[in-house]
Amino acid sequence: MTTTTYAARPIAPRALKELRTTDDAGRPTDGFTDTEGGSPLRCCLRHSEPGERLALVSYAPLRRWASETGATPGAYDEQGPVFIHADECAGPAGDALPFTGSHRTVRRYSAEGRILGGRLVEEPGAFRQALLEAFDDPAVALVHVRAVEYGCFLYEVRRAEGGGD
Known part of the structure; x- marks a missing residue:
């Protein structure tokens, strides 16, 4: 596995x-x-x-x-x-996916920067599956995780170098 x-x-x-x-x-x-x-x-x-x-x-x-x-x-x-x-910080402390406690949208983008679709993620445990589905599509270059309430950008996930994550 x-x-x-x-x-x-x-x-x-x-x-x-x-x-x-x-x-x-x-x-x-x-x-x-x-x-x-x-x-x-x-x-x-x-x-x-x-x-x-x-x-x-x-x-x-x-x-x-x-x-x-x-x-x-x-x-x-x-x-x-x-x-x-407002001032420089140390960056993330770990590698866990953040901000998963609320409904989020996983928005997919092509290498040209066009939206390829998205998915509502309602449960914290569903994030990994949503990302797996997104990157199973070879046309997807990156995804944005966004807040549903306001549509705000939360973070980005990119396809790994060499094509696989």
Whole structure:
């Protein structure tokens, strides 16, 4: 029996450095102190704790991926709000899939940056199967895991180098 592992990818350090100055909508980034905690942080893939310094920035995940790969997502290029630490952080502490305690959408994209479909994931245990199904399709280059409530980008999962995960 083969076990396939999929890793959640936080926002890349280079992109975080840029976003901490100016977000993907061109606005200057302002930090704030989180008084309640619980915000999903895309830099370290965990929920914030009360008292941490955060920034809410506009992020264009497909645009940034396309700049690395040469894809041209056209109208599928979108940007939306994400929480990050206002200052540099250590990144994720582990390799477990984060933010699985609520309904999520696994959205599939082609190497050209076009949406190939998606799947609603309702149970935490169904994430691995949803990712396996997505990457069983050779046309899928990456997936975005998104919040159902607001459609916000949570993290990306890419096809492994060499084609298999």
